[in-house]
Amino acid sequence: MRKNAVVIAGLRVVRGGRPVIDGLDLSVPAGSVVGLLGPSGSGKTTLMRSVVGVQASVTGSVEVLGATAGTPALRRRVGYMTQDASVYTDLTVVQNLRYFAALAGVPSPARAVAAAVATVDLGGHERQRVGTLSGGERSRVSLAAALVGDPELLVLDEPTVGLDPVLRRDLWAVFRRLAAEGRTLLVSSHVMDEATQCDRLLLMRAGGLVADTTPDDLLAGTGAPDAERAFLTLIDRAARREEDVR
Numbered sequence: 001m002r003k004n005a006v007v008i009a010g011l012r013v014v015r016g017g018r019p020v021i022d023g024l025d026l027s028v029p030a031g032s033v034v035g036l037l038g039p040s041g042s043g044k045t046t047l048m049r050s051v052v053g054v055q056a057s058v059t060g061s062v063e064v065l066g067a068t069a070g071t072p073a074l075r076r077r078v079g080y081m082t083q084d085a086s087v088y089t090d091l092t093v094v095q096n097l098r099y100f101a102a103l104a105g106v107p108s109p110a111r112a113v114a115a116a117v118a119t120v121d122l123g124g125h126e127r128q129r130v131g132t133l134s135g136g137e138r139s140r141v142s143l144a145a146a147l148v149g150d151p152e153l154l155v156l157d158e159p160t161v162g163l164d165p166v167l168r169r170d171l172w173a174v175f176r177r178l179a180a181e182g183r184t185l186l187v188s189s190h191v192m193d194e195a196t197q198c199d200r201l202l203l204m205r206a207g208g209l210v211a212d213t214t215p216d217d218l219l220a221g222t223g224a225p226d227a228e229r230a231f232l233t234l235i236d237r238a239a240r241r242e243e244d245v246r
């Protein structure tokens, strides 16, 4: 089995004429849930877009499942859930999923759609137009769309944003189940209690990596009582180090 699902070396991304990621190295172990955390604007989405292969002005090496990010061979093997819902509100749940299954070239679309609906627990809503679903249901359709190609790597950009604690807990149970099946999940989040559900944590700040750690080591290394305060401690330390260098 592959040791790392993603290996990044010397990643540099220029957006709006300035480097927003500069010299990033990291790896994502296969079969694990890796949390991508960091303040707003730290580069999480840009990193995820680079992994999926949809980001322009990327230099350095981004290897995904043994291939260069974005190569056509990876299309079905990588599922991407963007921050904003990317499903069609005027189509039903099943129509959306059939469409995404066709894009991914899924050989048995009906079976794949049914499996994705079951995974995200949307049974009973199959024929409902997405525009009439609740916010939480809609984000689960986006997750199902990312899942319908049966990907080995799932890249999920803030999948739980705006969801209530019950839905967040349920979605994290889904993520854990997907990882137990051998899939790799790279999940960004602002919600620090979600950090404790990850196998590994990547902490970004200002386009760089501040920490590559585990939830236990994050707490032990900072002496903080919870993930949120540990995170703030590391961000403050990194900011102070940067000021000392200047």
Ligand SMILES: Nc1ncnc2c1ncn2[C@@H]1O[C@H](COP(=O)(O)OP(=O)(O)OP(=O)(O)O)[C@@H](O)[C@H]1O
Pocket (backbone or CB within 6 Å): 015, 016, 017, 020, 038, 039, 040, 041, 042, 043, 044, 045, 046, 047
């Ligand atoms: N299209 C763009 N043109 C110029 N700058 C951009 C563009 N998209 C993003 N940026 C800048 O790149 C930096 C990283 O943005 P990115 O969206 O990756 O951050 P993020 O960590 O995902 O933030 P958030 O948590 O708020 O979603 C930010 O400073 C942002 O302003």
